[in-house]
Amino acid sequence: xxxxxxxxxxxxxxxxxxxxxxxxxxxxxxxxxxxxxxxxxxxxxxxxxxxxxxxxxxxxxxxxxxxxxxxxxxxxxxxxxxxxxxxxxxxxxxxxxxxxxxxxxxxxxxxxxxxxxxxxxxxxxxxxxxxxxxxxxxxxxxxxxxxxxxxxxxxxxxxxxxxxxxxxxxxxxxxxxxxxxxxxxxxxxxxxxxxxxxxxxxxxxxxxxxxxxxxxxxxxxxxxxxxxxxxxxxxxxxxxxxxxxxxxxxxxxxxxxxxxxxxxxxxxxxxxxxxxxxxxxxxxxxxxxxxxxxxxxxxxxxxxxxxxxxxxxxxxxxxxxxxxxxxxxxxxxxxxxxxxxxxxxxxxxxxxxx
Amino acid sequence: xxxxxxxxxxxxxxxxxxxxxxxxxxxxxxxxxxxxxxxxxxxxxxxxxxxxxxxxxxxxxxxxxxxxxxxxxxxxxxxxxxxxxxxxxxxxxxxxxxxxxxxxxxxxxxxxxxxxxxxxxxxxxxxxxxxxxxxxxxxxxxxxxxxxxxxxxxxxxxxxxxxxxxxxxxxxxxxxxxxxxxxxxxxxxxxxxxxxxxxxxxxxxxxxxxxxxxxxxxxxxxxxxxxxxxxxxxxxxxxxxxxxxxxxxxxxxxxxxxxxxxxxxxxxxxxxxxxxxxxxxxxxxxxxxxxxxxxxxxxxxxxxxxxxxxxxxxxxxx
Numbered sequence: 270x271x272x273x274x275x276x277x278x279x280x281x282x283x284x285x286x287x288x289x290x291x292x293x294x295x296x297x298x299x300x301x302x303x304x305x306x307x308x309x310x311x312x313x314x315x316x317x318x319x320x321x322x323x324x325x326x327x328x329x330x331x332x333x334x335x336x337x338x339x340x341x342x343x344x345x346x347x348x349x350x351x352x353x354x355x356x357x358x359x360x361x362x363x364x365x366x367x368x369x370x371x372x373x374x375x376x377x378x379x380x381x382x383x384x385x386x387x388x389x390x391x392x393x394x395x396x397x398x399x400x401x402x403x404x405x406x407x408x409x410x411x412x413x414x415x416x417x418x419x420x421x422x423x424x425x426x427x428x429x430x431x432x433x434x435x436x437x438x439x440x441x442x443x444x445x446x447x448x449x450x451x452x453x454x455x456x457x458x459x460x461x462x463x464x465x466x467x468x469x470x471x472x473x474x475x476x477x478x479x480x481x482x483x484x485x486x487x488x489x490x491x492x493x494x495x496x497x498x499x500x501x502x503x504x505x506x507x508x509x510x511x512x513x514x515x516x517x518x519x520x521x522x523x524x525x526x527x528x529x530x531x532x533x534x535x536x537x538x539x540x541x542x543x544x545x546x547x548x549x550x551x552x553x554x555x556x557x558x559x560x561x562x563x564x565x566x567x568x569x570x571x572x573x574x575x576x577x578x579x580x581x582x583x584x585x586x587x588x589x590x591x592x593x594x595x596x597x598x599x600x601x602x603x604x605x606x607x608x609x610x611x612x613x614x615x616x617x618x619x620x621x622x623x
Numbered sequence: 624x625x626x627x628x629x630x631x632x633x634x635x636x637x638x639x640x641x642x643x644x645x646x647x648x649x650x651x652x653x654x655x656x657x658x659x660x661x662x663x664x665x666x667x668x669x670x671x672x673x674x675x676x677x678x679x680x681x682x683x684x685x686x687x688x689x690x691x692x693x694x695x696x697x698x699x700x701x702x703x704x705x706x707x708x709x710x711x712x713x714x715x716x717x718x719x720x721x722x723x724x725x726x727x728x729x730x731x732x733x734x735x736x737x738x739x740x741x742x743x744x745x746x747x748x749x750x751x752x753x754x755x756x757x758x759x760x761x762x763x764x765x766x767x768x769x770x771x772x773x774x775x776x777x778x779x780x781x782x783x784x785x786x787x788x789x790x791x792x793x794x795x796x797x798x799x800x801x802x803x804x805x806x807x808x809x810x811x812x813x814x815x816x817x818x819x820x821x822x823x824x825x826x827x828x829x830x831x832x833x834x835x836x837x838x839x840x841x842x843x844x845x846x847x848x849x850x851x852x853x854x855x856x857x858x859x860x861x862x863x864x865x866x867x868x869x870x871x872x873x874x875x876x877x878x879x880x881x882x883x884x885x886x887x888x889x890x891x892x893x894x895x896x897x898x899x900x901x902x903x904x905x906x907x908x909x910x911x912x913x914x915x916x917x918x919x920x921x922x923x924x925x926x927x928x929x930x931x932x933x934x935x936x937x938x939x940x941x
């Protein structure tokens with residue numbers, strides 16, 4: 270697990286000096302005494318009374334002064350969280366104008382100080398939403414990206430389609446696949462698949478213990494622990510035998526590290542300082558883990574079993590050529606799906622019969 | 624109809640029996656006649672109800688939009704109260720109420736909000752609530768105790784099923800904050816607002832109620848479908864009869880349908896000229912509101928029938 274802690278290494282990669290999470294001293298220029306500021310200004314609810322809107326405006330300005338990206342969104346999420354809501358837009362009129370208690374103001378301040386250290390909002394709040402689930406988030410376990418929500422939808426659609434195609438009977442049978450997820454992180458993909466496919470079972474693996482623990486914690490919180498088997502294992506050192514505990518697999522799904530190594534240095538500070546870089550770095554061509562998964566897939570999959578991958582937009586052609594260069598794998602790229610920005614993002618690969 | 628004929632025959636026979644000399648027979652016959660007449664009346668009513676054509680949209684769920692009208696902050700406060708009233712009404716009727724959009728004002732009011740309401744006969748009841756609602760009272764912000772009149776508008780849009788409204792994905796442009804750059808693992812943004820544009824018509828829907836982007840997209844699609852379906856229906860019903868007192872759809876959108884007078888503690892529905900008392904109780908969104916809507920339904924049914932009868936007469940006479 271790398272935080273890129275070595276100062277020399279960081280210099281070589283031209284990274285900014287490392288922000289040290291957890292230290293008390295705030296960033297230069299941060300205003301430390303919100304109460305004084307408020308007493309000077311006239312708050313909308315009356316002197317000395319602070320509302321949610323006042324707090325959002327105040328912390329937004331503080332974040333902006335300190336060059337924190339998404340200043341408004343960050344302050345909105347923090348204030349809403351303390352008030353028990355998911356988003357600022359979902360707070361009703363009353364909540365927006367009720368004065369905040371001293372405790373609430375204190376909580377907002379504590380969370381905002383973490384954000385001032387460039388901690389990603391999802392880690393500040395300790396939770397985030399993915400599909401219909403709310404999941405615990407904890408550094409350095411990788412934070413699910415919105416694109417990956419569509420990866421889950423693709424897998425679910427494919428499973429329902431397979432069931433409809435397999436029979437002339439009505440209604441079609443219910444899908445009950447055995448799914449393997451490689452690199453489960455917080456458990457986002459595995460757990461939302463379990464929810465959307467109530468008859469499915471998932472084997473989830475990750476090479477980082479923190480990820481395995483977080484997936485397990487989220488599985489228990491969602492009462493899904495009976496249908497998921499979580500393994501602390503590196504796919505590069507895995508044999509097929511260890512993963513066939515429920516027999517041959519219907520679907521392998523993964524959001525593997527796919528960032529090109531040369532692109533790593535240009536990632537935001539939030540990512541470089543707090544997230545597990547091994548969850549991102551895919552080697553020189555971003556394909557290291559993708560190739561490992563595809564090489565292992567034929568020994569795990571049923572015939573006509575599928576691999577679903579999220580990748581960098583440059584990968585679809587590269588993967589197609591690589592599969593053609595390895596015909597012994599009997600894998601074919603059968604579809605490339607675009608993400609909501611129109612970029613080629615998801616690969617559907619199928620195992621052919623020999 | 625056959626049951627009606629049989630009952631009428633039974634009634635005639637029983638009436639004959641009532642002429643009988645025997646007193647016991649007469650008494651028996653009288654009770655029989657009474658129950659026969661009751662049943663006949665019921666059957667006639669059932670037949671009448673069956674004659675009333677149901678709209679394509681009657682079984683739909685719906686999307687409700689509220690917008691503050693004339694009156695500044697006071698109008699926005701009133702809008703917030705009406706929105707709350709319908710939220711309670713949905714709970715009272717055991718419908719599902721989901722907020723899709725919510726734009727509050729600075730002083731505790733509501734500028735504009737959208738909610739989806741789903742449940743048994745939801746549209747059938749709520750369709751009468753579309754129009755301009757008026758409030759007459761001394762506003763909280765008023766220093767001289769004068770009564771002000773403010774307005775807000777409720778729009779009720781039926782939610783189409785997939786069969787009724789086909790949208791091609793090619794016609795949609797989905798806008799998010801992640802549009803530029805590499806996206807995916809490279810970026811960790813938290814702005815998950817989604818905006819969907821229907822390119823051929825220019826109709827837009829957006830949502831930022833949720834932290835999950837796919838959930839915002841689903842809610843925005845719900846709103847978009849309702850708007851598109853409503854536009855389609857408007858086209859189709861343009862040709863229909865305008866004479867009715869109870870107008871549904873955009874025709875009714877700008878009609879003043881109801882006044883809530885706080886000093887006189889009275890609510891008046893202008894379409895049927897019906898007044899009830901206890902504004903606070905009415906705005907709880909329970910029995911009183913339900914009763915008002917039932918009355919409107921009955922009146923609307925009556926108007927439908929009158930239309931059929933007069934059309935029938937026209938056809939017969941031509």
